[in-house]
Amino acid sequence: MSDQTPTDGVIAIRTATLADAEAIARIHVAAWRAAYINIVPQTHLDNLCLNDRVKLWQRILSDPETHAGILIAEATKYTKRCPRNSLLGFASFGPAAAAAAAAASSTREAELRAIYIDPESWGEGIGQKLWQAVERHFLAARYETVVVRVLAGNKRAIKFYRAVGFGENVDGGTGEIEIEGKKLGVLRLRKRLL
Numbered sequence: 001m002s003d004q005t006p007t008d009g010v011i012a013i014r015t016a017t018l019a020d021a022e023a024i025a026r027i028h029v030a031a032w033r034a035a036y037i038n039i040v041p042q043t044h045l046d047n048l049c050l051n052d053r054v055k056l057w058q059r060i061l062s063d064p065e066t067h068a069g070i071l072i073a074e075a076t077k078y079t080k081r082c083p084r085n086s087l088l089g090f091a092s093f094g095p096a097a098a099a100a101a102a103a104a105s106s107t108r109e110a111e112l113r114a115i116y117i118d119p120e121s122w123g124e125g126i127g128q129k130l131w132q133a134v135e136r137h138f139l140a141a142r143y144e145t146v147v148v149r150v151l152a153g154n155k156r157a158i159k160f161y162r163a164v165g166f167g168e169n170v171d172g173g174t175g176e177i178e179i180e181g182k183k184l185g186v187l188r189l190r191k192r193l194l
């Protein structure tokens with residue numbers, strides 16, 4: 001399977017390599033800080049550590065199993081805002097977690113684990129292009145459905161997932177996670193692929 005999926009000549013989508021770990025970590029931290037302001041406790045956002053994230057992504061990208069499920073969007077042509085080959089966003093995905101897959105009976109279910117775009121490039125269609133590339137991977141692997149977990153307060157992401165075809169909250173109610181003592185609602189959204 002080709003790793004390179006040229007889109008509009010300026011942005012290309014490809015599988016990440018170990019060399020992308022630091023750039024991915026930078027976007028991960030910047031997008032957390034921009035997206036989760038007033039949702040996740042500010043001290044948690046302030047204390048996010050770039051070095052820890054770099055190590056995390058180096059680990060993920062060194063493991064052949066998880067490495068295959070990381071796509072990045074990058075600018076391939078020099079523009080005023082985007083120097084050549086600068087990373088614009090990434091997505092990670094794979095089979096749905098075993099417990100959730102069991103609950104979904106015998107359907108082949110995939111999971112979108114993360115999709116993060118550089119906050120300076122939000123609203124320019126990069127998320128949609130990246131999602132379309134992820135969806136092509138799912139279709140090629142004959143997944144029937146895909147789920148994504150999203151914080152209930154993350155309105156921008158929920159609007160994005162609805163726009164690309166994810167439906168209502170799978171579990172009816174919300175799940176919950178706790179960050180620094182603050183309880184945060186989590187939705188699980190599903191999209192049918194086949």
Ligand SMILES: CC(C)(COP(=O)(O)OP(=O)(O)OC[C@H]1O[C@@H](n2cnc3c(N)ncnc32)[C@H](O)[C@@H]1OP(=O)(O)O)[C@@H](O)C(=O)NCCC(=O)NCCS
Binds near residue numbers: 032122129149163
């Ligand atoms: C959610 C997220 C991934 C969406 O990515 P994005 O690149 O901003 O999304 P897109 O630009 O593709 O789509 C968003 C909007 O841009 C519009 N758009 C699409 N193509 C476009 C184009 N070529 N030019 C301009 N706008 C475009 C879309 O129609 C959409 O508009 P709408 O909001 O009015 O419906 C991104 O905002 C992000 O990284 N958020 C922070 C991290 C996060 O919350 N991730 C999800 C965790 S579960």
